Amino acid sequence: MRDVSMGQYYPASSVVHRADPRFKLVILILYLVTVFFCDSFFSFGFMTFFVLVTIFLSRVPILKVLKSLRFVIVILLFTTLLMMIFYSDTSGAAPLAEWGIFHIYLNGIYSAIKLGWRLMLLVLMPTVLTLTSTPTELCDGLESLLSPLKLLHIPVHVFALIMSIALSLIPSLIEETDKIINAQRSRGAAFESRNPFKKIKAMIPVLIPLFVSSFRRADELADAMDSRCYRGAKGRTRMKKLKAKLSDFVALLFWCAITVCILFLNYNWCGWAFITALGI
Amino acid sequence: MPFLEFKNVEYSYVGGDDELIQALKSVSFSVERGEFVALVGCNGSGKSTLARLCNGLITPDSGEVLVDGVSTTSKSATFDIRKKIGIVFQNPDNQMVTTIVEDDVAFGPENLGLPRDEIRARVDWALSSVGMSEHAGSGPFRLSGGQKQRVAIAGVLAIKPELMILDEATGMLDPNGRREVLEIVKKLNRDENMAVIMITHFMEEAAAADRIIVLDKGSIAADGGKELFTTPEVFEQAGLDLPLYVRLAQRLNNIGLDVGCPLTADEFADAVAKAVKGGEGKK
Amino acid sequence: MIEVKNLSFVYSPKTPFTNQALFDVNLRIETGDFFGIIGSTGAGKSTLVSHFNALTKIQKNSGAVIVDDMDLSAKKIDLKKLRAKVGMVFQYPEHQLFADTVLKDVMFGPKNLGLNNAEAEKRARDAIELVGLDCKEIAERSPFELSGGQKRRVALAGVIAMHPEILVLDEPTAGLDPKGKREIMDLILRIKSDCPTVIMISHNMDEIAEYCNKIAVLKYGRVMGVFSPRELFGSEELLESCGVELPLVTELAVKLNALGIAVDKSVLTESELFEEIKKAVG
Numbered sequence: 050m051r052d053v054s055m056g057q058y059y060p061a062s063s064v065v066h067r068a069d070p071r072f073k074l075v076i077l078i079l080y081l082v083t084v085f086f087c088d089s090f091f092s093f094g095f096m097t098f099f100v101l102v103t104i105f106l107s108r109v110p111i112l113k114v115l116k117s118l119r120f121v122i123v124i125l126l127f128t129t130l131l132m133m134i135f136y137s138d139t140s141g142a143a144p145l146a147e148w149g150i151f152h153i154y155l156n157g158i159y160s161a162i163k164l165g166w167r168l169m170l171l172v173l174m175p176t177v178l179t180l181t182s183t184p185t186e187l188c189d190g191l192e193s194l195l196s197p198l199k200l201l202h203i204p205v206h207v208f209a210l211i212m213s214i215a216l217s218l219i220p221s222l223i224e225e226t227d228k229i230i231n232a233q234r235s236r237g238a239a240f241e242s243r244n245p246f247k248k249i250k251a252m253i254p255v256l257i258p259l260f261v262s263s264f265r266r267a268d269e270l271a272d273a274m275d276s277r278c279y280r281g282a283k284g285r286t287r288m289k290k291l292k293a294k295l296s297d298f299v300a301l302l303f304w305c306a307i308t309v310c311i312l313f314l315n316y317n318w319c320g321w322a323f324i325t326a327l328g329i
Numbered sequence: 330m331p332f333l334e335f336k337n338v339e340y341s342y343v344g345g346d347d348e349l350i351q352a353l354k355s356v357s358f359s360v361e362r363g364e365f366v367a368l369v370g371c372n373g374s375g376k377s378t379l380a381r382l383c384n385g386l387i388t389p390d391s392g393e394v395l396v397d398g399v400s401t402t403s404k405s406a407t408f409d410i411r412k413k414i415g416i417v418f419q420n421p422d423n424q425m426v427t428t429i430v431e432d433d434v435a436f437g438p439e440n441l442g443l444p445r446d447e448i449r450a451r452v453d454w455a456l457s458s459v460g461m462s463e464h465a466g467s468g469p470f471r472l473s474g475g476q477k478q479r480v481a482i483a484g485v486l487a488i489k490p491e492l493m494i495l496d497e498a499t500g501m502l503d504p505n506g507r508r509e510v511l512e513i514v515k516k517l518n519r520d521e522n523m524a525v526i527m528i529t530h531f532m533e534e535a536a537a538a539d540r541i542i543v544l545d546k547g548s549i550a551a552d553g554g555k556e557l558f559t560t561p562e563v564f565e566q567a568g569l570d571l572p573l574y575v576r577l578a579q580r581l582n583n584i585g586l587d588v589g590c591p592l593t594a595d596e597f598a599d600a601v602a603k604a605v606k607g608g609e610g611k612k
Numbered sequence: 613m614i615e616v617k618n619l620s621f622v623y624s625p626k627t628p629f630t631n632q633a634l635f636d637v638n639l640r641i642e643t644g645d646f647f648g649i650i651g652s653t654g655a656g657k658s659t660l661v662s663h664f665n666a667l668t669k670i671q672k673n674s675g676a677v678i679v680d681d682m683d684l685s686a687k688k689i690d691l692k693k694l695r696a697k698v699g700m701v702f703q704y705p706e707h708q709l710f711a712d713t714v715l716k717d718v719m720f721g722p723k724n725l726g727l728n729n730a731e732a733e734k735r736a737r738d739a740i741e742l743v744g745l746d747c748k749e750i751a752e753r754s755p756f757e758l759s760g761g762q763k764r765r766v767a768l769a770g771v772i773a774m775h776p777e778i779l780v781l782d783e784p785t786a787g788l789d790p791k792g793k794r795e796i797m798d799l800i801l802r803i804k805s806d807c808p809t810v811i812m813i814s815h816n817m818d819e820i821a822e823y824c825n826k827i828a829v830l831k832y833g834r835v836m837g838v839f840s841p842r843e844l845f846g847s848e849e850l851l852e853s854c855g856v857e858l859p860l861v862t863e864l865a866v867k868l869n870a871l872g873i874a875v876d877k878s879v880l881t882e883s884e885l886f887e888e889i890k891k892a893v894g
Contacts, residue, residue, distance in 0.1 A: 216428050269419075278412060595867065602872065
């Protein structure tokens with residue numbers, strides 16, 4: 050059985066896998082912002098090139114990446130299609146084709162392709178992140194990045210601990226669910242029914258034992274944590290500290306450079322033109 | 330002053346039918362540093378309640394539980410008591426707080442607020458003590474039940490308690506897992522001089538301890554060394570079996586073959602061999 | 613009768629996590645058998661038995677399982693009929709209890725078989741009595757209020773009320789104290805008079821030696837052989853090659869032999885060993 054707590058992590062040894070999760074998260078945010086600035090086909094192509102380079106460096110097979118995106122791709126194609134047929138051109142250009150209320154314009158096709166491409170870029174990189182980092186790494190990275198919030202008395206530690214416990218309990222809960230479903234199927238329960246009411250009713254014999262066992266687990270876990278001297282964040286230290294490597298800084302600088310390039314491409318940046326373009 | 334002392338401890342809780350269940354009735358005993366005690370009793374005899382009373386997870390209705398002379402009812406002492414007494418629970422899956430073995434073992438020392446190097450050293454030491462060093466970086470999900478329970482032991486060990494309680498910690502394991510855990514517990518008791526209370530209903534495990542406490546319906550029915558096996562009524566009344574070799578020895582004694590009361594399987598074989606050969610000699 | 617022919621099974625095929633659980637398994641379980649399945653954790657025991665009532669689908673070109681006249685590798689299986697025929701009791705079956713009364717919980721299976729309320733209730737009451745609980749006293753109580761041993765009996769009753777012809781038990785005595793273990797095993801023997809075929813997975817070699825008439829040994833997903841208890845536990849070489857540990861009785865018999873006391877090493881119960889020692893004494 051596969052370990053669900055690993056998310057969709059694809060184990061491999063690569064620079065992308067080894068990178069500091071904090072840097073990966075920061076780069077991801079920088080990347081997402083940059084994609085929003087992309088406007089021309091050239092800038093989309095430019096970004097796509099670097100995404101492909103990242104995927105190549107991560108040693109995750111490209112098919113694997115696309116496979117984990119297969120549902121997104123369906124939605125994406127659908128959105129693109131809608132954009133194409135409902136585009137209303139205000140420039141006065143003649144439509145390329147029309148059926149009833151649907152008109153297809155050249156600009157419409159361009160906009161639709163851009164929209165689809167942009168969405169694709171937006172989902173691609175987070176997928177690469179989750180394929181190359183374990184949930185635990187992301188959790189630690191997030192906790193570290195959010196640690197300044199402690200000054201505002203936000204219990205970052207508690208959130209991180211909750212996430213970590215959830216991740217560690219998920220596999221046994223899923224296993225347990227499987228077992229209960231199998232036990233009830235053996236007693237003739239039909240989860241295969243097409244009738245939605247019957248289906249919901251069929252879930253009760255699964256959900257109740259699952260709740261009962263989850264509460265029992267929570268109780269036991271609380272006892273185990275108490276017994277191991279847990280008393281909240283008070284006086285607590287950590288064994289591991291994330292350490293940034295030179296390569297992490299290089300990667301960050303590199304992506305900063307890409308962002309600057311995109312801004313140059315889009316805004317023909319000289320002096321204040323960039324700011325005015327933002328509309329400030 | 331004994332390390333752990335129960336003085337006339339009573340404890341009740343409300344059961345499923347809203348009836349008050351008296352789990353422990355006037356329980357008194359003490360455990361010294363370095364002792365290896367087996368606490369046996371059938372299901373519902375109050376064993377787990379007793380374990381939870383030791384480190385203040387629950388407090389007695391009346392009577393006192395003292396750790397190094399300090400009562401567990403004192404809130405300010407709880408943290409120190411838990412540093413001294415660790416508990417390993419039954420289900421290994423419900424004791425893990427992280428998805429990586431070494432991070433989980435570090436949880437206890439992190440709570441103690443130790444410096445980073447010290448935590449690292451303790452984690453490495455604890456993992457090697459239970460023979461799990463090579464799995465330090467893996468996820469508990471891929472480990473066997475026995476291995477997971479060894480990690481749980483390491484998690485308690487890293488706090489460096491003076492007494493480790495195993496609350497039916499072998500109950501969900503297969504025979505291999507049970508043996509792994511028992512070997513480690515014996516080793517910790519011997520090499521680290523750690524006191525151990527092993528709660529179990531496997532009598533072969535209980536036979537490994539120096540002292541056996543029999544709990545029956547919330548009271549201590551017997552408390553003594555392995556010579557307790559010579560009074561089988563105590564165990565039978567408490568709903569427990571004696572180890573197989575003790576039962577056989579009794580039946581052989583009854584038919585006039587004197588094998589005494591062997592305390593291990595090897596002793597049994599020796600005693601039978603002696604008795605048989607002695608009998609032949611007489612002929 | 614259950615016949616397993618060249619059965620293989622792979623978890624998560626075609627992924628980095630792929631894991632073959634069964635390799636070309638062949639078995640024949642006759643009506644009337646008390647069939648033991650042993651092997652260390654991860655040997656494939658649970659995966660194997662989950663094929664017996666089609667909880668696990670037979671994969672393409674991976675062999676066949678035939679239960680009486682039903683071929684489970686067929687495209688369409690009458691699941692209702694199969695699951696009425698093969699009762700499955702999982703490890704810690706008390707974890708599957710869900711209804712607000714014991715009676716309703718035990719009636720769940722019979723009702724799923726399409727029986728009317730009256731018939732289902734009659735079966736449920738009979739089953740509760742059969743597992744040694746007082747139906748009058750317990751029927752209307754919540755199953756969650758019962759003691760551990762009682763819960764397990766209720767769960768067993770829930771399967772027995774379906775009147776299976778083949779009962780599969782996965783570690784039926786796990787987690788119970790010695791008295792509880794004996795009670796459950798006695799109960800299973802009682803059930804066996806109505807449900808002729810019993811298949812039991814267990815790590816407890818003492819139970820296997822005492823109760824089973826045939827034992828299949830699994831190791832890394834392969835069947836090492838099917839033996840009678842005396843064949844298996846009487847042969848140290850066989851036990852070693854199969855990676856099976858000795859029941860305590862056998863262990864003592866072996867130790868006695870090493871000290872020159874000739875007792876039969878294939879003894880299976882305490883009483884048999886006692887008689888053997890008595891004989892050796894003369």
